[in-house]
Amino acid sequence: GAVVSQHPSWVICKSGTSVKIECRSLDFQATTMFWYRQFPKQSLMLMATSNEGSKATYEQGVEKDKFLINHASLTLSTLTVTSAHPEDSSFYICSAITSGSWSDIQYFGAGTRLSVL
Amino acid sequence: DQQVKQNSPSLSVQEGRISILNCDYTNSMFDYFLWYKKYPAEGPTFLISISSIKDKNEDGRFTVFLNKSAKHLSLHIVPSQPGDSAVYFCAAGLNTGTASKLTFGTGTRLQVTL
Numbered sequence: 001g002a003v004v005s006q007h008p009s010w011v012i013c014k015s016g017t018s019v020k021i022e023c024r025s026l027d028f029q030a031t032t033m034f035w036y037r038q039f040p041k042q043s044l045m046l047m048a049t050s051n052e053g054s055k056a057t058y059e060q061g062v063e064k065d066k067f068l069i070n071h072a073s074l075t076l077s078t079l080t081v082t083s084a085h086p087e088d089s090s091f092y093i094c095s096a097i098t099s100g101s102w103s104d105i106q107y108f109g110a111g112t113r114l115s116v117l
Numbered sequence: 118d119q120q121v122k123q124n125s126p127s128l129s130v131q132e133g134r135i136s137i138l139n140c141d142y143t144n145s146m147f148d149y150f151l152w153y154k155k156y157p158a159e160g161p162t163f164l165i166s167i168s169s170i171k172d173k174n175e176d177g178r179f180t181v182f183l184n185k186s187a188k189h190l191s192l193h194i195v196p197s198q199p200g201d202s203a204v205y206f207c208a209a210g211l212n213t214g215t216a217s218k219l220t221f222g223t224g225t226r227l228q229v230t231l
């Protein structure tokens with residue numbers, strides 16, 4: 001149980017275009033989903049926390065107009081990188097929790113590697 | 118400011134021996150700690166966790182030790198198996214009132230050799 005699917009796993013796009021990444025909880029309802037970014041040889045950095053039906057909470061330094069997050073249902077959250085530039089190239093990974101309890105275990109998707117040309 | 122640190126980027130251990138992965142943190146307010154394991158092209162998978170009020174938690178071959186005074190935790194794997202070869206991330210959770218935020222270390226690549 002507790003499977004999180006992330007799509008696509010790898011995307012290449014031209015500078016200036018927008019890219020949407022989907023994160024789905026397959027066998028549970030995710031009250032909260034998290035979006036992380038990872039640069040090579042660095043740790044996972046939390047970008048934002050998204051709760052179903054409400055606006056995402058962004059971490060300091062993360063541009064909310066650049067990284068649009070939508071959590072329209074209890075099984076789906078999307079991250080849209082708008083007007084992508086080469087510096088946005090990174091590994092993006094989502095996670096989800098079930099009950100919203102503060103000690104809930106986060107279950108991760110496999111991640112999306114974004115390359116902006 | 119790296120609040121969670123894994124100072125060893127890699128570790129090599131012989132099959133059957135003990136693997137010890139270390140993690141240090143700076144924020145004494147963290148409520149609980151977790152270890153995740155990550156294989157290439159997959160997301161991190163949860164291994165084991167420990168509350169800040171405990172000093173040890175054991176699950177099969179995996180044991181996590183927490184030393185709050187030293188702000189240090191470690192993951193012991195015994196006996197180590199080739200399938201344990203992966204990147205291990207230490208994470209610390211902070212209760213923000215609803216869902217807990219996790220702060221991750223940079224990971225340690227464990228290689229279990231035959």
